Amino acid sequence: MRHVLIAALLVAPTLTIAETPEEKAVETRQGYFSLLGANMGVFAGMAKGQIDYDAEAAQKAADNVVLLSSYNTGHLFMEGTSSLDLDNTRALPDIWDDMAGVEAKFDNLNKAALAMQAVAGNGKAEMAGALGTLGGACKSCHDDYRAD
Template sequence: MRLAIFAAALAIPAAAFAADPVLDTIEARQGFYKLLGANMGVLAGMAKGQIEYDAAAAQTAADNMGTLTMYNVGHLYMPGTSSADSDKTRALPAIWEDFPGVQEKGAAFVEAVKGMQAVAGAGEDQMVAALGPLGGTCKACHDDYRAK
């Protein structure tokens, strides 16, 4: 009997800290994009001269982004996880209203990442030239689907 009461007492705090699927999804989505941004930051830093160009590091950043593009992000866009649903995100409801448009922009991003992977380690000029189209695909999504 005492064991049952003790087990029940332990279960109450655990239930109080149960995961929030909406917040967990938002945080996971943000984490995914932070990983992309960290690698984009390496490339942008090199292009701006804030970081010395390093062919191996540029290629690694591009390849990391390529790896991330293979991740199935569908579950990160659970309905109910927009800025209309939570103040923890800047993802606009337009994402869920225009998912084909999001997918089209995502496909353009994947192609731009492939372009970057092809040249990132080949030289600074080539990497810088590929950065414009890559950054443009990020901006296109942010412009339409992310609150300022």
């Protein structure tokens, strides 16, 4: 009996509801954007004075945003993963009608991230100055392709 209970406890964690490829794509996409948001939060907190400016932390966040904005996100935008297809996403269907526009916005994000990377560790004023362009790149995509 004890062996049956042990076996059941070992197998139980693997018995989960199967996730569809579309649901997995949305989950992965949301994780990607959460990473971007966490790093953007470092800049915003410093710029607003909610946290002390820290050159090393700002530079690490900038390096992370450059890395993330260089990532090939194509597989994160699988057909059938818009807000019309699934309840757990705010991705508007316009994304799939305008992939060239989405790619252009990611290119702008990368350019703004590179500009931030160049100044993030140089001081609060320089970092805050670059934040407007970087935040604008994020907002541009949100405005066109994300439901509120």
